[in-house]
Amino acid sequence: MTNPYKEASPPLRTDKLIDLAFRRAFKRKHSVKGSNIVEIAREREIARIRSMTDTVVSRLLNVVKSFPTVDNLHPFYKELAHVLVDVDKLRKSLAAAQWAAQTISRVSKVYIRRIARSDDPDVMAKLRKEFTGRFSSILKQVSENIDYLAGSVNTLKDLPDIDTNLPTVVLAGMPNTGKSTIIRHLSSAEPEIAPYPFTTKGLVVGHSEFPGVGKVQFIDTPGLLDRPLAKRNWIERQAILALRYLGRLIVYVFDPTETCGYTVESQLSLYREILEEFEVSVVKVANKSDISELFYKKLHKIVREAGDVIEMSAELGEGVDELRRAIWRELRK
Ligand SMILES: Nc1nc2c(ncn2[C@@H]2O[C@H](COP(=O)(O)OP(=O)(O)O)[C@@H](O)[C@H]2O)c(=O)[nH]1
Numbered sequence: 001m002t003n004p005y006k007e008a009s010p011p012l013r014t015d016k017l018i019d020l021a022f023r024r025a026f027k028r029k030h031s032v033k034g035s036n037i038v039e040i041a042r043e044r045e046i047a048r049i050r051s052m053t054d055t056v057v058s059r060l061l062n063v064v065k066s067f068p069t070v071d072n073l074h075p076f077y078k079e080l081a082h083v084l085v086d087v088d089k090l091r092k093s094l095a096a097a098q099w100a101a102q103t104i105s106r107v108s109k110v111y112i113r114r115i116a117r118s119d120d121p122d123v124m125a126k127l128r129k130e131f132t133g134r135f136s137s138i139l140k141q142v143s144e145n146i147d148y149l150a151g152s153v154n155t156l157k158d159l160p161d162i163d164t165n166l167p168t169v170v171l172a173g174m175p176n177t178g179k180s181t182i183i184r185h186l187s188s189a190e191p192e193i194a195p196y197p198f199t200t201k202g203l204v205v206g207h208s209e210f211p212g213v214g215k216v217q218f219i220d221t222p223g224l225l226d227r228p229l230a231k232r233n234w235i236e237r238q239a240i241l242a243l244r245y246l247g248r249l250i251v252y253v254f255d256p257t258e259t260c261g262y263t264v265e266s267q268l269s270l271y272r273e274i275l276e277e278f279e280v281s282v283v284k285v286a287n288k289s290d291i292s293e294l295f296y297k298k299l300h301k302i303v304r305e306a307g308d309v310i311e312m313s314a315e316l317g318e319g320v321d322e323l324r325r326a327i328w329r330e331l332r333k
């Protein structure tokens with residue numbers, strides 16, 4: 001599944017919707033077939049009511065129909081929907097839009113019937129005016145709901161397209177430890193950036209085939225899984241924690257040389273937080289082995305706490321095969 005909100009169509013804001021319905025009903029000439037003044041008037045007023053009704057009802061029902069049911073979504077998208085919008089209000093708004101469409105349909109039938117029975121063009125015009133009044137008032141009654149839907153759809157459309165059916169490996173580690181370099185080695189093509197509303201850097205998504213496993217998705221999360229969680233606000237925290245529904249496996253990248261600008265202690269502390277929050281397997285990597293004079297100085301501190309790590313140099317492409325094998329073994333489990 002990709003972003004389930006991609007296909008949702010946002011409604012027009014209520015005032016635009018009313019405008020559009022009026023424009024279509026009154027600025028356009030409706031082809032009427034009547035043979036005398038009374039018949040022509042009747043046909044015209046009925047055509048106006050039908051036009052207003054169709055314009056609005058089809059649009060509202062389309063919005064309701066195209067909106068995915070939040071409860072049925074993959075937990076990643078479900079969680080993010082809850083972070084970005086008020087799902088309860090969303091539900092009520094969809095129900096209100098549906099109610100408005102049905103009510104306008106019903107009321108228009110009543111007025112069409114009354115106009116059909118009339119023989120007086122003045123009465124017909126009066127009935128049509130009465131209808132437009134009811135029409136506007138029904139829409140105004142739900143305008144807050146319709147506008148909320150419009151806003152929500154536009155927000156949710158910005159969620160990234162992530163294939164939730166693929167086995168997914170998430171990269172984590174402090175900035176400059178080598179995650180981007182590693183993901184480039186692991187994926188067959190240049191990784192793509194999927195915008196993520198919670199970070200300007202987006203999610204970096206790469207793919208690669210693994211024998212017996214098939215296509216595997218790699219996700220790097222710059223600005224998210226590279227800083228302590230404790231200091232995040234609620235929204236950031238939720239946005240980060242939603243990632244746990246994607247990854248079957250985390251590759252945590254250490255930089256024992258500390259040339260990344262972060263101490264081994266702080267790298268271990270983020271590692272601990274991620275272990276605690278994400279209950280998935282972790283493959284541990286110690287990167288930048290080419291800087292050997294610094295690499296071995298603190299490696300033992302990492303090994304003491306995190307256990308065996310894969311020593312690699314992403315810069316030189318050394319250890320990449322071993323990392324691939326470790327990932328493969330975990331995904332086969
Ligand atoms: N010496 C050395 N430098 C590396 C290695 N891997 C990455 N770097 C460098 O470290 C910096 C940060 O790498 P990057 O992949 O962008 O780290 P990220 O912030 O974790 O994505 C870049 O200048 C890389 O060239 C490595 O194995 N050895």
Ligand SMILES: [Mg+2]
Pocket residue numbers: 176179180181222
């Ligand atoms: Mg990076």
